[in-house]
Amino acid sequence: QKSLIHYEIDRYDECFLRHLALGYTKDMIANLKGMPFGAKSLEKRQVDLINRLFPGNERTGVNATRLVTRALQLRIIDLEHLKADDE
Numbered sequence: 001q002k003s004l005i006h007y008e009i010d011r012y013d014e015c016f017l018r019h020l021a022l023g024y025t026k027d028m029i030a031n032l033k034g035m036p037f038g039a040k041s042l043e044k045r046q047v048d049l050i051n052r053l054f055p056g057n058e059r060t061g062v063n064a065t066r067l068v069t070r071a072l073q074l075r076i077i078d079l080e081h082l083k084a085d086d087e
Contacts, residue, residue: 007052009076012037015085016045017077021068022084032085 009017012035019029026039026046037045050062053070062070071077
């Protein structure tokens with residue numbers, strides 16, 4: 001909860017990160033019922049999340065895997081409770 005507030009993570013960011021952790025592609029995530037963003041918007045969201053979760057000197061070359069790892073380290077998503085949303 002604390003890191004969600006500190007990094008200004010909304011429910012769509014959390015959903016996006018959780019589904020990336022589960023191996024979903026951006027196209028698959030964009031097709032979820034509760035996700036009102038297309039794949040291009042999710043790419044922009046990913047860049048925004050990288051800018052929020054990584055210090056400036058660590059942002060180069062961050063891919064979805066590193067982003068998810070960072071979200072797990074910051075306890076934004078919980079490995080023990082990862083599950084997909086209903087599609």
